[in-house]
Amino acid sequence: MNKLSLIKVGGKVVENPETLAKLLNDFKQIAGYKILVHGGGKLATELSQKMGIETKMVEGRRITDRETLEVVTMVYAGLVNKNIVAQLQALHINAMGLCGADFNLIRSSKRPVKDIDYGFVGDVQEVQGDVLADLINQNIVPVVAPITHDRQGQLLNTNADTVANELAKAMAPHFDVHLYYCFEKPGVLMNPDDDNSLIREIKRKEFEQYKEEGIIQGGMIPKLDNAFNALACGVKEVIITQADRLLSGGGTHIIV
Amino acid sequence: MNKLSLIKVGGKVVENPETLAKLLNDFKQIAGYKILVHGGGKLATELSQKMGIETKMVEGRRITDRETLEVVTMVYAGLVNKNIVAQLQALHINAMGLCGADFNLIRSSKRPVKDIDYGFVGDVQEVQGDVLADLINQNIVPVVAPITHDRQGQLLNTNADTVANELAKAMAPHFDVHLYYCFEKPGVLMNPDDDNSLIREIKRKEFEQYKEEGIIQGGMIPKLDNAFNALACGVKEVIITQADRLLSGGGTHIIV
Numbered sequence: 001m002n003k004l005s006l007i008k009v010g011g012k013v014v015e016n017p018e019t020l021a022k023l024l025n026d027f028k029q030i031a032g033y034k035i036l037v038h039g040g041g042k043l044a045t046e047l048s049q050k051m052g053i054e055t056k057m058v059e060g061r062r063i064t065d066r067e068t069l070e071v072v073t074m075v076y077a078g079l080v081n082k083n084i085v086a087q088l089q090a091l092h093i094n095a096m097g098l099c100g101a102d103f104n105l106i107r108s109s110k111r112p113v114k115d116i117d118y119g120f121v122g123d124v125q126e127v128q129g130d131v132l133a134d135l136i137n138q139n140i141v142p143v144v145a146p147i148t149h150d151r152q153g154q155l156l157n158t159n160a161d162t163v164a165n166e167l168a169k170a171m172a173p174h175f176d177v178h179l180y181y182c183f184e185k186p187g188v189l190m191n192p193d194d195d196n197s198l199i200r201e202i203k204r205k206e207f208e209q210y211k212e213e214g215i216i217q218g219g220m221i222p223k224l225d226n227a228f229n230a231l232a233c234g235v236k237e238v239i240i241t242q243a244d245r246l247l248s249g250g251g252t253h254i255i256v
Numbered sequence: 257m258n259k260l261s262l263i264k265v266g267g268k269v270v271e272n273p274e275t276l277a278k279l280l281n282d283f284k285q286i287a288g289y290k291i292l293v294h295g296g297g298k299l300a301t302e303l304s305q306k307m308g309i310e311t312k313m314v315e316g317r318r319i320t321d322r323e324t325l326e327v328v329t330m331v332y333a334g335l336v337n338k339n340i341v342a343q344l345q346a347l348h349i350n351a352m353g354l355c356g357a358d359f360n361l362i363r364s365s366k367r368p369v370k371d372i373d374y375g376f377v378g379d380v381q382e383v384q385g386d387v388l389a390d391l392i393n394q395n396i397v398p399v400v401a402p403i404t405h406d407r408q409g410q411l412l413n414t415n416a417d418t419v420a421n422e423l424a425k426a427m428a429p430h431f432d433v434h435l436y437y438c439f440e441k442p443g444v445l446m447n448p449d450d451d452n453s454l455i456r457e458i459k460r461k462e463f464e465q466y467k468e469e470g471i472i473q474g475g476m477i478p479k480l481d482n483a484f485n486a487l488a489c490g491v492k493e494v495i496i497t498q499a500d501r502l503l504s505g506g507g508t509h510i511i512v
Contacts, residue, residue, distance in 0.1 A: 047307075047330075050306075050307045050308070051303075051306045051307060052306070070335055073334050073335050073338055073339070074303075074330035074331065074334040074335045075330065075334070076334075077333075077334045077337075077338045077353075078329050078330040078331070078332075078333045078334020078335065078337075078338075079326055079329050079330045079334065081333075081334075082329055082333050082334075082355055082357055082358075082403060082411055083329070083411065085355075085357045085358055085405075086357040086405040086409050086410065086411050087409045089357055089360050089405060089407055089409070090407060090408050090409035094359055094360065095357075095358070095359070096354075096358045096359045097333075097354075097355070097357070097358050098352075098353075099338055099341075099353070101338055101341045101342040101345055101351075101353070102338075102341055102351070102352045102353050103350055103351070103352045103396055104345050104350065131394070131396070134394070138387070138390070140359055140387070147338060149341075149342040149345060151345055151346060152346050153342050153343045153345070153346035154342065155338055155339065155342050
């Protein structure tokens with residue numbers, strides 16, 4: 001099978017024109033088939049502020065009311081997505097911008113209300129991988145915004161890490177998928193305050209051990225749980241690395 | 257060759273949820289392959305107002321400064337495009353949203369400054385029809401927002417009628433193309449004040465005669481010039497009709 005690199009890049013890289021330009025140049029250097037999944041970060045918050053919409057956060061997570069859904073649809077699927085596509089086209093990469101509604105790529109369901117009503121947030125239910133794989137085989141490079149739909153006409157805001165993970169799994173029957181999460185840190189660290197304490201490789205047994213010892217904790221645990229879930233579903237390797245070290249071969253490699 | 261219906265719908269239909277829902281339902285009924293090209297109309301002006309951006313018009317035409325380009329990219333290629341796609345998906349039409357930057361579908365060049373500086377407005381230079389035709393042959397229904405790019409990384413605002421016309425011409429080698437312009441009036445009228453004075457069919461000779469007699473004038477002349485240009489490039493027929501009469505077989509049919 002052919003190699004496919006799926007790169008997920010967060011809002012911090014995207015919102016700064018210089019870091020974005022560097023990322024896209026590095027992305028160009030990656031050989032073989034590829035997909036870019038992006039967030040939008042502060043750009044959505046900035047537009048909300050300009051429009052006088054209050055950004056509601058509960059426990060560090062954005063609440064997506066109807067107005068905020070419009071903002072993220074405009075910023076992620078419109079402004080950020082199409083600007084990335086135009087910039088990749090200028091680099092002679094045949095990019096195509098997509099969200100989860102396009103050819104029913106990612107169907108999700110509105111998150112049920114328990115303690116917190118997250119609003120128009122979608123939990124991924126199903127990915128239609130075949131059309132996407134066909135496009136990739138035609139040397140098209142999908143650029144995916146983290147907006148999905150419920151197939152009842154409702155768009156839904158969806159976590160970009162989850163979108164990347166689900167796309168990686170859906171592409172695993174078609175390609176040898178290598179999933180890169182671009183992160184602020186060089187990767188998974190033995191000591192979160194020491195960037196030189198990078199763990200170069202983690203297998204599940206080591207992950208369980210690091211968790212037990214309290215070396216890996218907090219937000220890194222669900223990230224790694226997702227990574228092992230992707231590996232269990234046929235993804236070849238998951239790499240957690242810094243955006244500006246995408247080509248270095250560094251970062252933490254999560255493998256079976 | 258298979259039939260392809262290309263429907264261009266303007267901002268007035270799109271900005272009202274009820275007229276949009278009716279249009280999409282009618283669109284579903286059209287048999288065979290199809291493309292939808294949409295504007296965004298007042299929705300862009302409304303967002304500009306909310307953001308405190310002044311809308312600059314010269315001789316009835318919007319000037320696209322950098323901020324306005326961001327607004328139309330967000331509204332046309334994001335909000336409007338992805339909502340139409342989600343609603344078509346709910347109707348079980350396999351829609352895919354696109355702008356001209358996606359797989360380099362429509363390359364344009366920034367309009368040169370003569371008397372008026374229109375800003376970031378693109379005049380269409382080249383359409384890549386092959387990938388679009390492949391998608392259509394896979395039963396995908398493209399939904400196209402009138403944002404193009406210069407292949408140097410710059411997005412450009414482009415007239416939606418022109419986008420429809422250029423796409424129709426580019427599809428003519430692949431399909432029997434029928435191009436529908438949805439319009440506020442029932443079609444081309446003998447008397448602009450009398451909706452019952454519809455001209456059902458126009459050939460070029462009649463058009464020249466109507467122009468000479470002053471029956472057809474103003475903004476209708478470039479519309480019909482474009483229509484005859486499309487016919488000269490292989491489009492089978494151009495229909496100017498009201499959005500809510502799309503299925504009636506009415507309107508003005510412009511034929512060779």
